[in-house]
Amino acid sequence: MSVTFSPDGEKIASASADGTVRLWDKKRTELTVLRGHQDAVNSVSFSSDGKQIASASDDGTVRLRLVAGLSPHPSRCQRY
Template sequence: MSVSFSPDGKKLASGCSDKTLTMWDVQSQTLLCRLEGHSGKVSSVSFSPDGKILVSGSHDKTILVWDTESHQSLGKLEGHNDAISGVAFSPDGKLLASGSDDSTILLWDVKTKNI
C-alpha cells in the first residue's frame, strides 16, 4: 500500500493491492472516491504540487493520471517494462519522475505526457 497527502493536507490518497486508488477527506475521515483503472496492485501515489493532479503507479507497468476534483482519468503513461515502484513530481509540477523494477527512471513532461 502507498499513501500520499495532498499539498494542503485536506486529502489523503491510498494505493491498494486490490488494484484501486482511494481518496479520503482527512478532516471528516470519509471516502471521497474510489478510482479504478489499473490491472495490477497500486504501488505508488503522488499529488502534484498544486493538488490538482494525482498519479498512481502500478504493478501493471503503467501510471494513471487523475483529476482530483472530477475524479476522472486524464490519461495513461506507458514506458516501463516492469512494475512501477515510485512516482514523484518536480517542485514546479512540470515533470513527473517514475521508477520501476526494470531498474529505470523515466522523466515525463506532465503537460504533454511524453518522456
C-alpha cells in the same frame, strides 16, 4: 502500498493491492475509488498544486487523474 497527503492537507490518497486508488478527506471519509489498474497499485502521489493524482501499478502503467470533478463515494474508514 503508498499513502500521501494533498499539499493543502485536506485530502489523502491511498494505493491498494486490489488495483485501486482511494481518495479520502482528513476526517477519514472515503470520497471516491479510482479504478483502472490491472494489478496492485504500489505508489500514489499528488502533484505539487494538488490538482492531479499520479498512480503506478505492478501492471506496468502510470495513470494521471484530475482531482477536481471526482465523484464522491462517501463511506467511513475503519480504524486498525
